[in-house]
Every structure is written in structure tokens, then in C-alpha cells.
Amino acid sequence: MHVDQIIANALLVDGTGTPPATGAVALTGDRIMGVGALPGWTADEVIDAAGLALAPGFIDAHTHDDAALLGGDLAPKISQGVTTVVTGNCGVSLAPLRLAPGASLPGPLDCIADPAWFRFDSFAAWTAALADAGTTTNVVPLVGHGTLRVKVMDRIDRPASEGEIVQMEALVDEAMAAGAFGLSSGLFYPLAAAAPASEVTRLAVRAAAHGGVYTAHIRDEGDHVIAALEEAIGIAADAGLPLILSHHKVSGRANHGRSRETLALIARAATRQPVWLDAYPYAAGSTMLNERSCAASSRTLVTWCASRPEFAGQDLADVARTLGLSEAEAIAALQPAGAIYFMMDEADVERILCCPETMIGSDGIPADAHPHPRLWGSFARVLGHYSRQRGLFSLEEAVRRMTALPAARFRLADRGVLAAGAHADLVLFDPDAVADKATFADPCQPSAGIHWVMVNGVRVWDQGSATGARPGRIVVRA
Ligand SMILES: [Zn+2]
Numbered sequence: 001m002h003v004d005q006i007i008a009n010a011l012l013v014d015g016t017g018t019p020p021a022t023g024a025v026a027l028t029g030d031r032i033m034g035v036g037a038l039p040g041w042t043a044d045e046v047i048d049a050a051g052l053a054l055a056p057g058f059i060d061a062h063t064h065d066d067a068a069l070l071g072g073d074l075a076p077k078i079s080q081g082v083t084t085v086v087t088g089n090c091g092v093s094l095a096p097l098r099l100a101p102g103a104s105l106p107g108p109l110d111c112i113a114d115p116a117w118f119r120f121d122s123f124a125a126w127t128a129a130l131a132d133a134g135t136t137t138n139v140v141p142l143v144g145h146g147t148l149r150v151k152v153m154d155r156i157d158r159p160a161s162e163g164e165i166v167q168m169e170a171l172v173d174e175a176m177a178a179g180a181f182g183l184s185s186g187l188f189y190p191l192a193a194a195a196p197a198s199e200v201t202r203l204a205v206r207a208a209a210h211g212g213v214y215t216a217h218i219r220d221e222g223d224h225v226i227a228a229l230e231e232a233i234g235i236a237a238d239a240g241l242p243l244i245l246s247h248h249k250v251s252g253r254a255n256h257g258r259s260r261e262t263l264a265l266i267a268r269a270a271t272r273q274p275v276w277l278d279a280y281p282y283a284a285g286s287t288m289l290n291e292r293s294c295a296a297s298s299r300t301l302v303t304w305c306a307s308r309p310e311f312a313g314q315d316l317a318d319v320a321r322t323l324g325l326s327e328a329e330a331i332a333a334l335q336p337a338g339a340i341y342f343m344m345d346e347a348d349v350e351r352i353l354c355c356p357e358t359m360i361g362s363d364g365i366p367a368d369a370h371p372h373p374r375l376w377g378s379f380a381r382v383l384g385h386y387s388r389q390r391g392l393f394s395l396e397e398a399v400r401r402m403t404a405l406p407a408a409r410f411r412l413a414d415r416g417v418l419a420a421g422a423h424a425d426l427v428l429f430d431p432d433a434v435a436d437k438a439t440f441a442d443p444c445q446p447s448a449g450i451h452w453v454m455v456n457g458v459r460v461w462d463q464g465s466a467t468g469a470r471p472g473r474i475v476v477r478a
Pocket of ligand 1: 247
């Protein structure tokens with residue numbers, strides 16, 4: 001067999017969790033043609049990858065990259081080996097929402113993009129714009145319940161009326177027909193907090209009718225985490241579709257250690273219905289600046305502030321002192337703004353990462369002036385810090401949580417594995433050197449040890465730089 005390219009002598013970590021073995025991967029065009037010893041195969045180009053690991057490109061199961069895909073080269077993601085991003089999480093998708101000029105954007109929609117980006121009246125208009133512009137990575141889009149509320153409701157501090165629910169149902173149908181993989185919600189946020197479970201269930205039923213999933217940023221990840229998990233599990237059960245619990249965590253000092261309870265609850269529910277989860281590998285969270293999250297945190301760091309951009313990267317306590325205000329007054333004075341919250345326990349983070357069902361989702365916020373380091377570091381941190389250094393799981397198990405597992409959960413055809421016929425989404429990295437470099441102080445740093453990254457057979461990241469290629473596709477549901 002003659003192919004375009006053979007990557008030879010690599011440590012093949014195939015995504016399935018099988019122990020790695022040295023071998024070759026053969027490519028032609030956008031597809032993998034063969035994997036293994038490949039005796040007698042020839043190629044136009046043979047790359048010797050001795051000493052390096054070759055894996056399927058990583059799938060970021062939880063992102064807010066809806067606008068970033070249109071705007072830039074997605075360097076924060078491709079620099080750590082990500083080749084596919086799941087967008088529209090936490091109830092906040094970019095589409096379908098066209099904002100009138102000068103209209104205000106309720107948080108956390110303002111965390112994902114500037115108001116000017118909200119210019120797509122339908123989901124199909126946004127996916128068409130992605131196809132026109134081309135994208136660096138592949139895209140797995142979700143439609144957000146919060147976005148639909150802003151689109152159809154005159155005010156968001158009340159449950160939707162029957163007429164508004166009917167309008168939102170039609171918008172879910174439109175999004176699913178235009179390629180969405182499911183519905184997301186963020187009942188934690190003021191944008192959606194007034195919505196009862198029954199409102200979300202009605203929309204989840206529409207997503208279920210199209211074979212979609214439901215991803216949930218639950219109503220409370222602190223004192224009432226169990227009730228909030230039960231609510232999300234109930235919505236998915238009533239609507240009859242798989243549930244993905246977003247960025248699973250327990251927050252607030254009083255709740256440290258309660259991941260034992262939450263993981264047991266999730267495991268029990270999973271015996272009755274499909275319940276899955278994603279997590280990011282850090283003990284700090286990040287979202288819009290709000291009192292509730294500050295109260296649960298030992299330290300709060302401002303990530304962006306529209307009125308006082310100079311505060312990005314500073315401790316809220318220092319900002320309050322500078323302004324001569326209490327922290328609560330400073331939170332009110334800085335709006336709209338975003339923050340990082342040190343509110344989880346490292347033991348809970350490790351326990352959740354160790355769950356074999358946990359996919360890795362960065363939850364990175366690309367529009368932030370001083371983002372949480374999870375944006376640039378999550379995948380390299382799982383490989384370097386948690387697998388190699390802490391020994392939480394093997395290299396092949398770390399790779400499985402970032403590849404074949406999310407590909408199966410979101411039903412991505414022919415992705416997430418090294419296998420003949422699969423799309424050539426690949427990452428070549430040094431397993432002894434791969435490490436996150438992004439820190440809370442200096443968060444926009446590419447990871448170490450990533451040699452190159454390929455999306456659909458085309459290199460998008462090569463020896464420390466984005467190539468500018470845009471070979472990504474909107475993935476089609478299997
Ligand atoms: Zn969220």
C-alpha cells in the first residue's frame with residue numbers, strides 16, 4: 001500500500017485505553033489508512049517519531065469557543081493537542097441571538113464574546129458562518145437554554161410563559177436540524193435561575209427527539225449540590241436523553257470532601273439512565289463576577305472588567321482596598337466583570353478526575369483579558385501533572401478520557417481513535433516532557449512537549465506555532 005504519509009516508530013496511544021505500543025500510522029488525505037507495524041507500506045513522506053507519543057487529537061468536551069472559532073486560530077486549544085471542541089455549554093451559545101445595537105448582554109453571555117459577535121439570528125446562520133470562514137478545529141455545537149431565553153423573553157427573572165416555551169421549542173428544533181448535538185443549560189446563572197425544571201424539560205424533549213444530549217451546569221455546586229444534581233438527572237430522565245454533568249465539582253469550604261457523595265449519586269443514577277460528566281483539572285473555577293461564588297472562595301481573582309480593565313489579574317481584596325470599598329461593594333462597582341474563584345478542594349478534584357467516566361473539558365473562557373489557566377493548560381496538565389507526576393492514571397487512560405470516551409458520549413463518527421478509516425486528527429507529543437505552562441499569574445502560555453497537531457490530515461500547530469490552516473469541520477452526529 002502506498003500512502004501520502006507514514007509517521008513511524010511512534011509510541012501509539014490509540015485512545016481506547018489499550019497499553020501503548022511502538023508502531024506506525026499511515027495517512028492519505030484526511031484519513032488514517034493503517035495503524036501498526038505496516039510491513040511493506042510506502043509513502044511520499046516518512047516521519048520518524050522515535051521517542052514520541054502519537055495519539056488521537058484531544059476532544060475538549062466543554063468549551064465556550066463559539067465566537068473564538070470565527071475570530072482566531074484557537075491557539076489556546078491547538079497548542080495543547082485539542083482538535084475538536086464542544087461549544088455552547090452552560091446555557092450560553094452564541095446562536096441563535098441577534099442583539100440590537102447598543103443592547104446590553106446579560107452575564108454570562110458577556111463572558112463568551114463581545115456584544116458585536118451576537119449577530120446570528122438562527123443557528124444555521126452561525127454554522128454557515130463557521131463553514132464559510134473555516135475553523136482551526138472540528139466543532140461539536142450545543143444550543144443554550146439561556147441564549148434562547150434572551151432571544152424570546154422580554155425579561156429573564158421569571159419562568160417562560162407557555163407561548164415563550166413553544167417559541168424556544170421551535171428554536172431547539174431549528175438548532176438540531178442545523179447540526180447541534182444537544183441542549184445545554186446553566187440554571188446557576190441569573191439568566192436562567194428563574195426557570196423551573198419543567199421549562200428545561202420541554203426543550204430537552206425536543207433535543208431528545210433529534211437524538212441529542214443534555215449538558216447541565218447545575219443550579220448549585222455548593223451547599224445544595226445534591227438537590228441540583230437530582231434536578232438535572234430528573235430533567236434528563238423525563239426528557240429521555242443522556243445527561244452530561246458539566247465541570248463537575250463541589251465548591252465552598254463547608255462542602256470539601258462531598259465529591260464522595262456526588263460521585264456515589266451519579267453512579268447510582270447511571271444504573272438507571274445515561275449520566276456522564278466532564279471536569280477541568282484545577283481546584284479553582286471561573287465565571288462572571290458574583291457574590292455567591294466569592295462567598296464560597298478563599299481567594300478571588302478578577303479576570304476582566306469592562307469599566308476598569310487595569311484590574312484584570314488582580315485579587316478582588318486588593319481591588320476593593322484600592323477603591324476604598326467592601327468586597328460586596330466592589331463586586332457591584334466592577335460589573336460587568338469576570339473572576340477566578342479558589343473554592344474547591346484538591347482531593348475532590350483528584351477524586352472526580354479518577355472517575356473512569358470523567359471526560360476532560362477545559363471550560364476555558366477565550367474572551368477573558370486574564371483567563372483561568374485551564375484555557376491553555378487543561379489537557380497538558382492531565383497528561384503531565386495528574387498522569388505522569390501524580391500517577392492518578394496511566395498515559396493510555398489519560399488519553400482515553402480526552403479522546404475515545406468523549407467521541408463515544410457525543411457520538412462522533414470515526415474520531416477519538418487511531419484506527420484505519422478514522423479522521424486524521426492527531427497529536428504528536430513527548431510523554432516525558434508534556435506539561436502545562438499556563439499559571440494563574442501568567443495564564444496565556446502554550447504547553448510544553450507538544451510537537452505538532454493535525455486536524456483532518458492538516459497540521460494546525462507545528463513546533464510551537466499555529467500554522468494558520470483552517471481544516472476543521474462541523475462534526476456530523478453518528
Ligand atoms: Zn458552566
